[in-house]
Amino acid sequence: MEVSTQSTIQADVKTQVKNKKSTLLSRLRENRVTYLSLWFLVLIHIVVFLGPFLWTVNPEDLQQAGALAGWSLQHPFGTDDLGRDVFARMLTGGRVTLVVGLGAMLCSLLIGTVIGACAGFMGKVVEAVLMRLTEAMMAIPTFFFVLVALTVIGTSPLMVVLVIAFSSWMEIARVVYGETLKWKQYEFVEAANASGATPFRILTRYIIPQIIPSIIVAGTLTIAGAILTESAISYLGLGIQPPTATWGNMLQNSQQYIWTAPILGVLPGIAITVVVLAYNFLGDGLRDALDPKFVKK
C-alpha cells in the first residue's frame, strides 16, 4: 500500500511538472472554441477601450442627422431615438458594461475568497457561521436581491458593481472553501504551522496560491454572470441611468423601434450575448486546461 500511494503522488507531481512545461496558452489552443473566445475577448476589450479615442463622436450629443437616421459614413450604425450616434454609444456603453463586469468580478472574488478561506481554515465556529451565511445567500434569488438592493441604495455605477458582487460571491466562496479544506491537509501546510507561521501567513502564502487556478476559472464565469445581471437590471431601468450608455440600457428603449430601427436592439443584444458566451467558453476551457488530470482527447 505504502508503495502504491507513493507512486501515485509521484505521478501527480510528474504530471504537474509536465503541465508547467506545456504552457497554459498551448493547452488552451487545443480547444478551438476556448481559443477563439479568448482572442475574441481580447479584441473586443481593445475595441471598446481604445475605440472611443479613435471614434471621437460624443455619445451623448444630438447629431445633425436627427433621430433614427439610417447608416451613413458619419454614423455607421445610424442614430438612436434621440438622435445620438449609435456606434459611439456602443463603444462607451461597452466600456461601462465590461468595467462593471470586471469590477463586480474582482469584488466578488475578494469577498468569496476571504469568506471561503476563513471558513475552511479558521476553526469550526467560523466555518459554521460563514457556510450558513453562504447557503442563506444562495437561497435568496439573485435577481430579487439585486432589484431590492438597487432600489434601496441607488443606481450609481459603483453601487451596481457592489450589489452585483454581493449577490455573486457564494459560488466562489464554496470553491475556495472546498479547496482550502483539501490543501490544509497537506503536510507542507502542517509544517508551516509547526514552524510558527500565523494563520494569515499560512492562508496567503501556502493555501491561496495553490487555489489560484480555481479562482481564475470561477472569476471568468462570474464576469459572464455579472454582465448578464447588469444588462438585465439596466433593461428594467433599475441599473445605471441614462444618459450614461451601457449595453443593457441601450436595449431598454429599443423594443419600441424593433420594426423601424431593429439595429438599436440587435446590436447591444448581440454584443451582450456574444461576450457572455465567450466568457463562459473561456471559463470552461480554462477549467479543463488548468486541471492537472488534463488529457488530450
Add this chain to the structure above:
Amino acid sequence: MNPNQPSKEPLLKIENLKKHFTVKSGGYFNKKKKVIKAVDDVSFTIYKGETLGLVGESGCGKSTLGRNILRLQEPSGGKVYFNDRNILTYKNRELRKLRKQMQIIYQDPFSSLNPRFTIGQVIGEMYDIHGFAKGAEKENRVKEMLELVGLDPSRNTSFPHEFSGGQRQRVGIARALALNPEFIVADEPVSALDVSVQSQVLNLLMKLKKDLGLTMLFIAHGLNVVRHISDRVGVMYLGKIVELSETDNIFDSPAHPYTAALLSTVPEVDPRLKKERIILKGEVPSPASPPSGCTFRTRCPLAKERCKAEVPGLTEVRTNHFVSCHYPLEDGQTLKEVIVSRGSVNS
C-alpha cells in the same frame, strides 16, 4: 547501563497523553459515532540529548503521538512538559514562539514541501516567520543549511520537483534544523525513500543529531531501522506504549511478547544465529473497538484469563525496562521457550 547514555535530565515529560478521534459512520437514520483511541493514556520521558526510537505497526498511533506532543493536533487529555512547563496550556502566541524549539521531519518528501516555493524559500520562511534574518544574511544562512545537509547551495532557487526523493528529504531536514531547535520529531523520515538512499539519510540524521546536540523522537515502522540510531526504544501497539527500554535491552532481552515476536522476524545480521520466527496470528484489531483488558491478547501467544479482565499498566520490571504485560518474559528467555514451558490458553 549503556555508557553512552545521554544525560538523565528530562527534556520532555509526557503524562497520560490521549488523542481520541470521533468518526461518524452509518447512514442518515442510524448515525453511529465511533471513538478511535489513536493515542491512549501514554506516559513517558524523553531525556536531553537522547534519540528515542518509536516503533509499531501501521495505524498504531505513532504519527498521532508525535503530532500531539508538538501540539500540531490538540490532545484529548494529558500533559506535555517541555523543559518543565506544560505546553498544553500555552496560548497561540506563546505556542508560536515555542515552535522554534521543536520541529518535525515528515515521511513523505513529496507533500511536505510547498510546491510553489523554491527550496531557498522553504528554508528562508523559517527565518521570515521568526524575524531572524533578512536579505543577504538570510540567503547566507539558507545556503549554510543546504551545505549542512549535503546539498549544493547554489541550487537554492530550484523548486522541490527538480530534486530526487532523498534530496527533498534533505531539504525537509534543513528546514527543520534551520532555527536550531532542541527537539525534533522524525516521523518515518526514510521509509518513503529507496533502500539505497535510506542509509545515507539516516547517517546524515545521526551525524547532525550528534553535532547539534539534538534530542529526537525517531518514529519507524520496523525495529531494524531504529536499532542504530536510538538510545532507547519504545514499542507501540494500538495507541499504547507496551515496552520501553534501552535499545540493547529491547533487542537482547525483550520482555513483552509483542516485541519478542516482532524481533523474531527481523533478519539477523549473523546468519549463524538462527532464530525461530514467531508469526503473530490474526490482524491488528480495529482501534475503534479494541479488545478488553490487554489489547494485545487477541494475538498474544501467552494470553491467559487474567489478560481479558485486567489492563496491564506500564511498569518497571527490570532497571529502566518498562513493560505493560501481566506475564512478561524473564531476562534472557526467548518467546519460544516460554510458549513451550507455559503452554497457553489460546493454542
